[in-house]
Amino acid sequence: MIMADYRLYLVTEGYDYDEQTFFSIIEEACRAGVTLVQLREKKRTTQAVYERAKKLKVLTDRYQIPLIIDDRVDICLAVDAAGVHIGDDELPVSVVRKLVGSDKLVGVSAKTVARALEAERAGADYLGTGAIFPTQTKQTPVTPVATLQAIVESVAIPVVAIGGIKEDNLDTFKGSHIAGVAVVSEIMKAENVSLKVQALRQKLANVLEGEQ
Incomplete structure (x- = not known):
């Protein structure tokens, strides 16, 4: 089983960047201290996602950062x-676990305690809960912080908050x-990716202090 550090989990978004800009942003973030990277591609063809994932895997391996693929079990395995x-x-969690085996991480989006418990029982390694704050990246209802807290208290696996998270709202998660x-x-x-990642890491060190 891969031991992952979930503290600062970068989820990619293309934003119409050219290929060089897209990868340079991610590399700068890896160099500066993100701890996990997820490739999220909703609109590209399977071939295009595969090519991008293959290239990104080389990059994340260079910095010894685990690469997670959003939704696509086939791309993950490929x-x-x-x-x-x-x-x-997506596919049921239990089916995904069987397909990828015991050595790969399986993350599951969970907006309710019931879904969180179901995912944990079916073999999820961690949960993503949100959107905690409004976000333009993905159209989804806001998940109350109280629900996030209830999920954390209900499961034994790690829970990662997602959705509209910025440096200036990280204090919301103190004690969570x-x-x-x-x-x-x-x-x-970010205008300066390295400085932003460093600022997030510094703030998170305070917010998550003693909670790992």
Whole structure:
């Protein structure tokens, strides 16, 4: 089983960047201290996602950071990524676990305690809960912090908060005992990626202090 550090989990978004810019942002983030990277591609063809995932795997391996593939079990297996993250409308968690085996990470989106418990029983390694704050990246209802807290208290596996998370709202998670936060635009659209990642890491060290 891969031992993952969930503290600062980068979820990618293309934002119409050219290929060089897209990869340079991710590499800068890896160099600066993100602890996990998820490739999320909703609109590209299977071939295009595969090619991008293959290239990204080389990059994340260079920095010894696990690569997670959003939704696509086939792409995860094809590029030998560290794991896959699935939502509510994907394959059942138990089926995904059988397909990827015991050595890969399986992350599951969970907006309710019932879904969280179900996912944990079916073999999930960690949960992603949100959107905690409004976000333009993905149209989804906001999940109350109280629900996030209830999920954390209900399961034994790590819980990562996601959705609209920025440096200036991290204090929301003090005392929550989450394993980390997943960030999209705050890093992918940062004017200075390295400084932003360093600032997030510094703030998270305080927010998550004593909770790992």
